[in-house]
Amino acid sequence: MAELANRSFREGIFPSCFKHASVVRLFKKPSPDKHAPSSYSPIFNMDFISKILERLFLARIQPHITSSPSVYKYQLAYRSHHSTETSIFQILDSILLSSDWQILIIISLDLSAAFVTIDHQILLSCLNTSFGISDTTLSWLQSDITNRTSSVHIGRHCSSSVTCTTGVPQGSVLGPLLFMAYVSPVAGIAHLHSIDQQQYADDTQLFISLSPSDYMPDLDNLTRCIDSLHVWFCANGMALNPDKSKTILFGTRQRAIYSSLATANSIGSQIPLADHIKNPWHHTQ
Numbered sequence: 342m343a344e345l346a347n348r349s350f351r352e353g354i355f356p357s358c359f360k361h362a363s364v365v366r367l368f369k370k371p372s373p374d375k376h377a378p379s380s381y382s383p384i385f386n387m388d389f390i391s392k393i394l395e396r397l398f399l400a401r402i403q404p405h406i407t408s409s410p411s412v413y414k415y416q417l418a419y420r421s422h423h424s425t426e427t428s429i430f431q432i433l434d435s436i437l438l439s440s441d442w443q444i445l446i447i448i449s450l451d452l453s454a455a456f457v458t459i460d461h462q463i464l465l466s467c468l469n470t471s472f473g474i475s476d477t478t479l480s481w482l483q484s485d486i487t488n489r490t491s492s493v494h495i496g497r498h499c500s501s502s503v504t505c506t507t508g509v510p511q512g513s514v515l516g517p518l519l520f521m522a523y524v525s526p527v528a529g530i531a532h533l534h535s536i537d538q539q540q541y542a543d544d545t546q547l548f549i550s551l552s553p554s555d556y557m558p559d560l561d562n563l564t565r566c567i568d569s570l571h572v573w574f575c576a577n578g579m580a581l582n583p584d585k586s587k588t589i590l591f592g593t594r595q596r597a598i599y600s601s602l603a604t605a606n607s608i609g610s611q612i613p614l615a616d617h618i619k620n621p622w623h624h625t626q
Contacts, residue, residue: 342390346397353480359391361502362491362510383457385491385510395514398481402474403518411471411525432539432546436591444556444592446563448547449618451585452574455543456520457508460578461487464509464523472522485515507578517542523577530573534566545570567612587615 349355366381374380406412436445465483468474474482486509493500509516520543527545531538537548547566551559574580 342393345390346394349394350398350481351477353477353484355394355481355484356390357488359388359394360485360489362387362489362512364491364493366493366495383493383511385512387510387513392514395485398485399514399518402478405474406472406518406522409472412521438550443550443552444590446547446549446551447589447591447618448563448567448612449585449587449589450545450547450570450612451582452543453580453582455524455579456511456516458578458580459508459520459523461507463577464519467525468519468522471525482515482519486519526573527570530569531566534562534569536563536566583613586612587618588612589615589618 345356362385364383364385367384368375369380369382432447461483464486465479468482469479489505489510490502491505491510492502509519524540524543527540528538531547539546539548547563549559549563571581
């Protein structure tokens with residue numbers, strides 16, 4: 342195994358015989374309809390040698406990517422000491438800091454089938470230009486993610502094998518880290534609009550505190566930020582899930598009522614206003 346791994350890394354080639362995955366459906370418990378395809382997540386069961394090779398590669402590349410300035414400090418998944426608890430603490434801290442005299446707006450954005458829509462060439466370009474990965478290392482990653490095949494298994498039935506032209510397999514070892522690198526520009530877009538944000542896997546939350554006396558400029562800025570994010574998502578093969586993206590206000594009852602209409606008019610047509618939101622990573626293990 343050591344000889345296989347060393348040769349693979351040295352030549353920048355992932356063995357093609359280990360690139361097939363068996364796809365099974367994982368039921369999403371909160372979904373009410375067991376017959377709807379959207380109620381299931383595709384899980385790729387990879388060859389165990391494939392996982393060993395990726396895990397060996399991960400040990401070498403993860404410190405490089407996670408220590409890069411291109412990774413935002415509030416990217417809270419797939420990094421040591423950045424857990425769901427960290428995310429909750431940041432949300433509570435933002436609410437408490439603004440509760441006395443401001444209104445806090447939180448926009449929770451959810452992406453549709455994010456892991457399976459990643460464009461391979463955009464990902465490789467991002468790894469090269471933003472994270473300085475090149476030469477044999479980049480060649481190995483390209484060999485790993487491209488020309489993978491998969492077949493769907495349901496009970497005793499199996500589909501024919503097809504080539505995966507986009508995405509990183511859910512169930513692979515490197516998939517989460519590569520996804521984090523792919524969406525790293527999202528933090529820069531929010532920063533350009535002076536909007537606080539945090540990311541957890543494919544979920545993004547935007548934070549902005551409004552002054553009750555003059556909140557319209559901030560709302561307009563928030564709308565421009567959402568528009569910019571929408572453009573970036575579309576240009577990179579991703580789309581917001583309108584059914585799971587929500588807006589919520591935190592503040593005193595009077596202030597929240599006072600601004601809710603303006604908020605709904607400003608961003609409500611894109612991200613609906615809700616009286617509660619649920620952390621998308623609530624069931625993350």
